[in-house]
Amino acid sequence: MSMFAISLCCLTAYGQTIPSFKGTTAEEKNIYIPEISKGKYLLICFASSKKAQADLESWLNPVYNRYIAKTGFMDDMFDVDVFFVPIFGGAEGAMQETIKRRFIETAQKDVWPHLVFAEKGLKEILQPLKMENEALPYFFFLDKSGKIVYRTSGAFSEEKFDAIDDLVE
Secondary structure: OOHHHHHHHHHOOOOOEOOOEEEEEOOOOEEEEOHHHOOOEEEEEEEOOHHHHHHHHHHHHHHHHHHHOOOOOOHHHOOEEEEEEEOOOHHHHHOHHHHHHHHHHHOOHHHHHHEEEEOOOHHHHOHHHOOOOOOOOEEEEEOOOOEEEEEEEOOOOHHHHHHHHHHOO
16 A cells, blocks of 8 residues: 555544544443543544454553653643543454453553443444454544544554654643
8 A cells, every 4th residue: 555545544534523432431430432531632542353452552551651650751741531442343242241351350450441341333333434454453643622633553653652742732
């Protein structure tokens, strides 16, 4: 795929909004995304298969350290909500409770508010976002008005992370 085609593909999401959906955090709190973050920046990660796990895990430490734990020297200036949203479908849909329990057992407690398990039908809700490759996690960065201003997928890279940081005022 040419660089032009990649850019054009990704630009189709810019300016769009994430379709609203209800979810439950690992703490059993009901929330609506993206409404919960209106007026704040929002980074949402969607992953829909075990194949996306390695790429997703490559993002966990950098995102956690900067936006959740704020462990770096200037990380307090990054006021960004973060939600990791597994998308269940097919055989995994039937195993949603088992997968949810595993997430909760393995994730640190301070990450629990950031793990969101959506109600059924999320794949259909998110179709306009064109997340077609189930082997990749997809990341959407929303501005304070809820519009998508950056989209990426796949493994973590400093370039991708810097692009997100550059969008925070």
